[in-house]
Amino acid sequence: MYDVAIVGLGYVGLPLAQEACRTGMAVAGYDLSTRVVDGLLQGRSHVDDLSDTDIATMTAAGFTPGTDTSVLAQAATIVICVPTPLSATGGPDLGAVRGAVRTVGEQLQPGTLVILESTTYPGTTEELVAPMLEEFSGLRAGRDFALAFSPERVDPGNARFGIRNTPKVVGGLTATCTERAVEFYGRVVDRVVPVRSTREAETAKLLENTYRQVNIALVNELARAFHELDIDVWDVIGAAETKPFGFQAFRPGVGVGGHCIPIDPMYLNHQVRQQLGRPLRMVELAQEINTSQPAYVVTRVAELLGRPLAGAHVHLLGVTYKANIADDRESPAHPLAELLVAAGAHVTFHDPLVREWDVAGVQRVTDAGQAAAVAGADAVVLVQDHDQYDVDALAGAARLFLDTKGKATTAAAHTL
Numbered sequence: 001m002y003d004v005a006i007v008g009l010g011y012v013g014l015p016l017a018q019e020a021c022r023t024g025m026a027v028a029g030y031d032l033s034t035r036v037v038d039g040l041l042q043g044r045s046h047v048d049d050l051s052d053t054d055i056a057t058m059t060a061a062g063f064t065p066g067t068d069t070s071v072l073a074q075a076a077t078i079v080i081c082v083p084t085p086l087s088a089t090g091g092p093d094l095g096a097v098r099g100a101v102r103t104v105g106e107q108l109q110p111g112t113l114v115i116l117e118s119t120t121y122p123g124t125t126e127e128l129v130a131p132m133l134e135e136f137s138g139l140r141a142g143r144d145f146a147l148a149f150s151p152e153r154v155d156p157g158n159a160r161f162g163i164r165n166t167p168k169v170v171g172g173l174t175a176t177c178t179e180r181a182v183e184f185y186g187r188v189v190d191r192v193v194p195v196r197s198t199r200e201a202e203t204a205k206l207l208e209n210t211y212r213q214v215n216i217a218l219v220n221e222l223a224r225a226f227h228e229l230d231i232d233v234w235d236v237i238g239a240a241e242t243k244p245f246g247f248q249a250f251r252p253g254v255g256v257g258g259h260c261i262p263i264d265p266m267y268l269n270h271q272v273r274q275q276l277g278r279p280l281r282m283v284e285l286a287q288e289i290n291t292s293q294p295a296y297v298v299t300r301v302a303e304l305l306g307r308p309l310a311g312a313h314v315h316l317l318g319v320t321y322k323a324n325i326a327d328d329r330e331s332p333a334h335p336l337a338e339l340l341v342a343a344g345a346h347v348t349f350h351d352p353l354v355r356e357w358d359v360a361g362v363q364r365v366t367d368a369g370q371a372a373a374v375a376g377a378d379a380v381v382l383v384q385d386h387d388q389y390d391v392d393a394l395a396g397a398a399r400l401f402l403d404t405k406g407k408a409t410t411a412a413a414h415t416l
Helices: 013-022 034-041 052-060 069-074 095-107 124-137 175-186 198-228 233-240 264-276 281-305 333-342 370-376 391-397
Strands: 002-007 027-030 064-066 075-080 113-116 146-149 168-172 192-194 313-317 346-350 362-364 379-382 401-403 413-415
Touching (some): 002 069, 002 095, 027 069, 069 075, 069 095, 095 113, 113 124, 124 198, 198 233, 198 264, 264 281, 281 333, 281 379, 370 391, 391 401
Parallel strands (some): 002 027, 002 075, 113 146, 313 379, 346 362, 379 401, 401 413
Antiparallel strands (some): 146 168
């Protein structure tokens, strides 16, 4: 028997498994990917926040990853941590959730606690997950098994906050379900925050990232206006954040990326449109501003070059969505590169953490070729400020350097 089985061993599920192992729980992991499972069985980590040594420690503690669904029938608690991207039409894509829920339902035993952690729209747990689990198990949610939602709050690359010290929001289908989930997470995290129901728990995560999306859009729009007004946006932000209350600093960039900020607000907007027949106007405007930011950066490059981009060599530095991690999901570097290629530029990129990048017409520069690429390019754009980059040195070596992160201190760099 296992204390917990975690469905989905990615950026969310694997750190949760690690923390559960640290508490002495018997932990099983299930993933559809044989590549992921085989790698873990061989002691290899595929996520930034866990090293191979961490995997070895988990294995020594009894962590058992696999692709056999029967392990789910042996677990007291099952936590679903699968991706929830946007569909091609911009709405929620719950394909992975549906697949995971069916798998869990087919193995579900009486008395089991099931928790969904995958970010989704309000009502998913109650209206989709519960009926599916009941259909495939023949059991009744809230009576024969417990069901709850607890949004994942993993921040990849964050050295200060991890699973243990990030408060866990929990909402159950019933009060008893909430109690069961609070009891489980109480063994794993320092603080558990129960809310009224699954809907409040689902919406809390969407609010967190909608807040970020809207404020990033605000500062991106201000950066464009400040440039035309000859106001240094970075100086303004630095001055404003000296106020010890009433202000939180957000900074402009090429756009927003990752598995949360570009996606979660649209889940919320989709549900409001579906149920209320009207959009969340601020959310849609923020999305519009942030998705147009790569085009603005292209315009700035052409403006600084003083000529059309056709035939120009543009070198991009850092293509992940966040500094110091290897994850390029939804990275704004992708549309930026595509727009540059479409404008006729010869585009190269360097990223110390990315070995393969699937953008047509873009060539990767190795670490050994980085210096030559920076010196030879017509324009160099700092897209992501990995710690391995000496921004001032790079700016000094480039013919034209656009710093989208506000990191350079040299006059040789241009900013947004």
